[in-house]
Amino acid sequence: MGPVPDGARMIAIGGGKGGVGKTFLAANVAVCIARAGYEVVVVDGDLEGANLHTCLGIPPPPRSLADFVANREEDLVKLLVETREPNLRLIAATHANLASAQPGHFQRVRLVSRLRQLPVDLVLIDLGAGTHPAVMDYFLVSDDGVIVFSPEPTSIENAYAFLRAAFYRRMRLGMMTHSVRALITQAMDQHNERGIRTPADLLREIETLDPGEGVRFVSTVRSFRPRLLVNEVRTAEEIKLGFSVRSVCRSYFGLDAEYLGYVNHDPGVRRSVVARRPLVDVQPDCDASVYLQRVAHKLIQGLGAPGVGPELSG
Ligand SMILES: Nc1ncnc2c1ncn2[C@@H]1O[C@H](COP(=O)(O)OP(=O)(O)OP(=O)(O)O)[C@@H](O)[C@H]1O
Ligand SMILES: [Mg+2]
Structure with a gap:
C-alpha cells in the first residue's frame, strides 16, 4: 500500500x-x-x-x-x-x-x-x-x-514530568505572539516569580494579556490528546491507574487524554x-x-x- x-x-x-x-x-x-x-x-x-x-x-x-x-x-x-x-x-x-x-x-x-x-x-x-x-x-x-x-510511584512521577514538559512545549509552539510565548517560558519554571503555578493560572494570565491568545490556548489544549499505556500491571487495581492519570490530565491540565490500554507483567x-x-x-x-x-x-x-x-x- x-x-x-x-x-x-x-x-x-x-x-x-x-x-x-x-x-x-x-x-x-x-x-x-x-x-x-x-x-x-x-x-x-x-x-x-x-x-x-x-x-x-x-x-x-x-x-x-x-x-x-x-x-x-x-x-x-x-x-x-x-x-x-x-x-x-x-x-x-x-x-x-x-x-x-x-x-x-x-x-x-x-x-x-x-x-x-x-x-x-x-x-x-x-x-x-x-x-x-x-x-x-x-x-x-x-x-x-x-x-x-508502569505502576510504580517513580514511573508515574516521571510520566507526569513528561506530560508537563509536553504540555508546556506544545502550548508554547501553538501561540502566535512573542509576549505570550515568553510568558509560557516563564511558567515552565515552577518557581517563577509571577506566581504561575498551574496551567489554569497560566491561562488567566494569558487572557489578561491577550484574549485572542487565550482562545488559541484553549483550542490548543483541546487538540492535544496524549494516549496513556500502563505496562507491567499485576493486579486489577493497577489497571485502574490509567483512569487515575487520565483524571489528573483533565482536572490539572484540562487535557482529554485517552487510556489506550495496559499490558500485564x-x-x-x-x-x-x-x-x-x-x-x-x-x-x-x-x-x-x-x-x-x-x-x-x-x-x-x-x-x-x-x-x-x-x-x-x-
Ligand atoms: N509487560 C512486561 N512484563 C515483564 N517484563 C517486562 C514487560 N515490559 C517490559 N519488561 C522488561 O523490562 C525491560 C525493559 O524494557 P524496555 O527496554 O522496553 O524499556 P524502555 O522503556 O525502552 O527502556 P529505556 O528507556 O532504557 O529505553 C525489558 O527487557 C523486559 O525484560
Ligand atoms: Mg528503550
Whole structure:
C-alpha cells in the first residue's frame, strides 16, 4: 500500500522513565500492525541506548539514524533494514557518535519531514528516556503520542514530568505572539516569580494579556490528546491507574487524554527479549500478546483499510 495523502502517519512511544517497556512495546505493536497488512517502519529514536534492533532479532545494522545525524546519509530509504516481518522495516540507531548523539533542532525538523515522506502507512518511533528537547519534539510532531508508565510511584512521577514538559512545549509552539510565548517560558519554571503555578493560572494570565491568545490556548489544549499505556500491571487495581492519570490530565491540565490500554507483567517478556524475538511471535496466545494486539488495534483505527493481509484479531 502506498503512502496516505498527508504522508505516513506517525506514532511516538515515550514516557519519561527508563526501563518501563517502551522498546518492548514499540517492537511488538509494530509487528502486530505489520501483520494486519499495513506497511510499517519502526524507528529507534534512542541514539544513546539503541536496542530496538535486538528486540526484533536483528544484529546491529551498520547503517542507522546516526548516519543521518552525522550528515553522511540524507536518504532515509537507504537506512531501512528488513525484519523477519514482510511489512515491517527498521531504522536503527546503532553506532551513534558518543560526542554528539542527538540531532540539532533543524536536523530534527528535517528528519521528521523525511520520515513522513517514507512510502509507508505508518512510522512508529521508539523514544529514549527523559524529556530532552529531541525526545519532546518527536513526541509533539507525531499524530499520536503514547505515554508509557508502569505502576510504580517513580514511573508515574516521571510520566507526569513528561506530560508537563509536553504540555508546556506544545502550548508554547501553538501561540502566535512573542509576549505570550515568553510568558509560557516563564511558567515552565515552577518557581517563577509571577506566581504561575498551574496551567489554569497560566491561562488567566494569558487572557489578561491577550484574549485572542487565550482562545488559541484553549483550542490548543483541546487538540492535544496524549494516549496513556500502563505496562507491567499485576493486579486489577493497577489497571485502574490509567483512569487515575487520565483524571489528573483533565482536572490539572484540562487535557482529554485517552487510556489506550495496559499490558500485564509476564515473565515471558524477558524470555522473548533474551531470545531476541517479539513476544507476539513466540507466545502469540499469552495474555500480554492479546493486550498488545488490542493496543495495536486501537492505534490503527482511523488509518483506513490495509492494502493486503489479514485483519487484526482481538
Ligand atoms: N509487560 C512486561 N512484563 C515483564 N517484563 C517486562 C514487560 N515490559 C517490559 N519488561 C522488561 O523490562 C525491560 C525493559 O524494557 P524496555 O527496554 O522496553 O524499556 P524502555 O522503556 O525502552 O527502556 P529505556 O528507556 O532504557 O529505553 C525489558 O527487557 C523486559 O525484560
Ligand atoms: Mg528503550
